[in-house]
Amino acid sequence: MFLATVTVTIKENVLDPQGQAVEGALHSLGFEEASNVRIGKYMELTIDSGDREEAHRKVVEMCEKLLSNPVIEDYQFELTAVQKGVAL
């Protein structure tokens, strides 16, 4: 089994209105030092597979088909071997 931690971010040249809203809210709260706020998604999932390469291939497929929108988003992920939820 593998724990996959996936990060999905909006591509650099794509507008991020959610990030702009959070940046505005931070400034309103007095955090003037915050800028370039970009919001993405973070996902954790367990992959029931004994083979790292197969798990890797599956996660790529999940990211391309469902977890991200490849037109406007980038994704990256890490695989950690686990046994019943405990890192090896």
Added chain:
Amino acid sequence: MFLATVTVTIKENVLDPQGQAVEGALHSLGFEEASNVRIGKYMELTIDSGDREEAHRKVVEMCEKLLSNPVIEDYQFELTAVQKGVAL
């Protein structure tokens, strides 16, 4: 300047309906090997500060006040020294 990368996750004992929905969708697409899907947030922001300790303190404050809901969410972050958006 520092680049802060913040990850906000739902606490382990809190239900994650969004994760359950994504897990159901993965299964519908034939990805039966996916389980324990949990969805969180990923944020990148630039902190205009020359002092790592001050930047760290500010990001903790931002996480506690706005970026996360400490009642049901955990957060962690990393700070990377940058110059005009380029890692040093």
